[in-house]
Amino acid sequence: MADPLRILFLSAEVAPFAKTGGLGDIGGSLPKALHAMGHDVRVVMPAYRKIEEGYPGVSSMPLQLNVPTGSGVINAGAFEGRLPGSDVPVYFIAEYGLFARPNIYGYWDDPYRFAFFSKAALHLTLQLDWRPDVVHAHDWHTAPALAWLHTAGQSDERFRGIGSVFTIHNLAHQGKTNWNVFDYMQLFTHSLNEEGYGEVNFMARGIYHANIINTVSPTYAREIMTREGGAGLDGLLRHRQRDLHGILNGLDYDEWDPATDPRLAAPYSLDDMAARDENRRALQAAVGLPQLDNIPILGMVTRLDWQKGMDIVGHALHLLMNGYSGPAQFVVLGTGASHYEDMFRQMAGYHREKMSAYIGYHAELAPLIYAGSDIFLMPSLFEPCGLGQMIAMRYGSVPIVRATGGLADTVQDGITGTTFYDFNADALFNAIQRATYTYNTDRESWRRIQANGMATNFSWERSAQGYQQLYTWALAQMHYHG
Numbered sequence: 197m198a199d200p201l202r203i204l205f206l207s208a209e210v211a212p213f214a215k216t217g218g219l220g221d222i223g224g225s226l227p228k229a230l231h232a233m234g235h236d237v238r239v240v241m242p243a244y245r246k247i248e249e250g251y252p253g254v255s256s257m258p259l260q261l262n263v264p265t266g267s268g269v270i271n272a273g274a275f276e277g278r279l280p281g282s283d284v285p286v287y288f289i290a291e292y293g294l295f296a297r298p299n300i301y302g303y304w305d306d307p308y309r310f311a312f313f314s315k316a317a318l319h320l321t322l323q324l325d326w327r328p329d330v331v332h333a334h335d336w337h338t339a340p341a342l343a344w345l346h347t348a349g350q351s352d353e354r355f356r357g358i359g360s361v362f363t364i365h366n367l368a369h370q371g372k373t374n375w376n377v378f379d380y381m382q383l384f385t386h387s388l389n390e391e392g393y394g395e396v397n398f399m400a401r402g403i404y405h406a407n408i409i410n411t412v413s414p415t416y417a418r419e420i421m422t423r424e425g426g427a428g429l430d431g432l433l434r435h436r437q438r439d440l441h442g443i444l445n446g447l448d449y450d451e452w453d454p455a456t457d458p459r460l461a462a463p464y465s466l467d468d469m470a471a472r473d474e475n476r477r478a479l480q481a482a483v484g485l486p487q488l489d490n491i492p493i494l495g496m497v498t499r500l501d502w503q504k505g506m507d508i509v510g511h512a513l514h515l516l517m518n519g520y521s522g523p524a525q526f527v528v529l530g531t532g533a534s535h536y537e538d539m540f541r542q543m544a545g546y547h548r549e550k551m552s553a554y555i556g557y558h559a560e561l562a563p564l565i566y567a568g569s570d571i572f573l574m575p576s577l578f579e580p581c582g583l584g585q586m587i588a589m590r591y592g593s594v595p596i597v598r599a600t601g602g603l604a605d606t607v608q609d610g611i612t613g614t615t616f617y618d619f620n621a622d623a624l625f626n627a628i629q630r631a632t633y634t635y636n637t638d639r640e641s642w643r644r645i646q647a648n649g650m651a652t653n654f655s656w657e658r659s660a661q662g663y664q665q666l667y668t669w670a671l672a673q674m675h676y677h678g
Contacts (some may be wrong), residue, residue: 203230205239206317207309208337208579210286213251213277214244214300216583218412218445219365221337225448229660230403239348240317242295242309243288244597249296253277254288256449259323261289265497274315274323279460281450287324289316289397306337307373307398314341317350322643330359330667335372339402340381346405348383355578361663362406364399366580367420367427368503371398388397390432396398402430407569407670410663412581413602414442425578442564443663444605445581446656447590454591459563464592466650472592479568482561483527483552492626492635495569495593497562497584499538500532500555505575505598510539511621512575512628517547522636527569529554529561554620567590571631575616579603582660589613594642596627612649 209215211224218342227237232571247254254277259271278585289295303309314333318341321328327496332347333342345397349355378385387393390400401411417440419425421433433440450668454472455465463477464471480487494516498504516524518560526547528540537555544553554561566572572588574597581602585595595613608614616627635642 200234200236201329201447201664201671202236202327203227203238204236204317204321204331205669206314206331206341207239207241207334207338207339208300210239210279212280213247213286213288217365218583221448221583222363222412222445223277223334225656225662227284227445228279229311229446230663231282231284231654232243232657233660233664235664237284238324238328239279239284239286240320241288242313243273243290245296245298247275248290248292251277251663253409257287257558260321261316261319262313263319265312265315265381266382270312270555270560272312274320277287284500287317287320289313289320291316296624300375305375305451307371307396308380310337310371310398311340311377311526314338315344315381317341318349318355318653319344328355328358330361330670331520332361332363332663333402334363334405335365336402339405339440340373340377340397342399342405343385343398344381344383347385348381350370357674359408359667360406361438362668364403364409364411364420364580367411367425367429369400369585370427370429372401375628377562383561386433388465390429395427400432401427403429403436407673408666409433409436409439410441410443410666411445413605414444416578416580417442417605419578419601441662441666442605443652443659443666444602445583445678446659447583447586449590449655452587452590454567457563457567459560460567464539464567466592466647469592475564475568477568478480479564480525480526482556482564485525485527485552486549488523488525491525491669492570492632493525493527494571495588496528496530496573497565498528498530498574502533503577503579505577505619505624506533506536506539507577508575508619508621508624509573510543512625513543515553515625516628517543517550520625521630521632523643524550526551526634527551527554527565529558529565530555531603563591566593569593570635571596573628574603575599576600576603577619577637582606586654589652590654592646592650594631594645594649596624596631598624606652606654610645611644612652
């Protein structure tokens, strides 16, 4: 194994403490996998309201952080906990007015909140008397830490020579604000081409300053260097392409395991698939569909959002429900934009015997859809990594995906699922027809595709080895330049 490294892990979300999407998953899982490899990982996130009000296993630390800002020194506190089932410490930066609000994001001063958090997190390492070898920052919220570290921080020998890795989870959210935020951070620097006059773009800053940059899948790393996929930052990303890498997110196999998942009607595994039929019938019962055997059940668990391909689902679903590829049932679980919610409600009302739409959150139903459906739909317009297709494969539901981002990297056409390229309803329906045809006419091939998916390894251990390599490269860069 490589020499153990001290890694400071900065994220706005860390499951289970705070999570709105994939960012929280990686925050809760990757540090544990790195710790298991022998590294000294310490996670820092803001103390949101849930933490301030008292969270099991989290306690207040006897220290005060005096964080220098352009508005004077701001005093903050800290809490300390552990990632569940591990020895990995999690520190929470506490500043009641900034972080203990009803929501995690969505405030006018978000760039200032996270700029403060980033600077406070670096100052916390001094109080802990612990010096990281590498700072690993995630998405725009923690990019201010890298902007400070590689500019103002270089004048302080306690921060000099620390390597940095910046992970892009979703390039679309960039953290734009005005130049005053740099006065607030006491940081002097120049403007970037990607920034308008008097504007700061924290996503661009993270890409510009980090030693090594990565995204959460190899294909997404290539896509964001194009004009279509680059969200205005493709020029900067092409400039940094030698340092840009893609590493797939892992799946938490302790949480997502059909053999031990308590939320299922019956446990099953690749070696013993018989009980999967019980989950199928349980799903039909739970959503009020007739308990028919031998017709494909298609499922979706998704955010009802344009990014997830909702614009091309309607027409394809209309053809499916009207029997153009033979008898089928369809179940969707999700919440999001009201016009997509209405579309699914309306169609489910019309096709009551064949389709069920659960609009909202339903934590118990999601695992049953993965375990009881035959086919899982993910027709995303873009998908940095995607988790649904990995869970579906693990649970024996064969994914139909658009070959973009992480979906292209995880699903192989005809081997572990069905893929299509063009972003339109015809291409999607064509893929549905191919999949249902195999299901209906060649059960042996279908079982093989199902088994291939269930046997695929998307463990965090594999991803962690990739990140270990990035840390080593980041440090080599610092020594080379230093």
